[in-house]
Amino acid sequence: MLADTGYHSQENLERCAAAGIDPYIPAARQRHNPPLAERLADDPPEPQGQPTTAEATAYRLRTRDGKARYAKRKATVETVFGIIKQVQGFRQFLLRGLRAVQGEWALVCLGWNLKRLFALKG
CATH class of the missing domain: 1.10.287 (Helix Hairpins)
Structure with a gap:
């Protein structure tokens, strides 16, 4: 599920997790037009241990797949x-x-x- 920053809350993230939905909801507003090196960077390492739903969502948004999915919201x-x-x-x-x-x-x-x-x- 793609949503903007206004929908980021622990309650919403937990509801998505309970429904089996992977949320792509950033905690803070994302910059438009990040530098090319940032857009082409490799995926960051996965969080260790048992990440919270907020940590898992933040990680998901930093991956190449997450960036590509979330970018579709901005395409208009x-x-x-x-x-x-x-x-x-x-x-x-x-x-x-x-x-x-x-x-x-x-x-x-x-x-x-x-x-x-x-x-x-x-």
């Missing part, structure tokens, strides 16, 4: 359009005509892609 195009509108301040086309608008949109997308590449580089 709405975020891109929201950033283009709010952060980049693009709210309307300034040019007229299909060809001019296509060129203007290409520049907006180029700006987004450069911003994204810079963020991914770390």
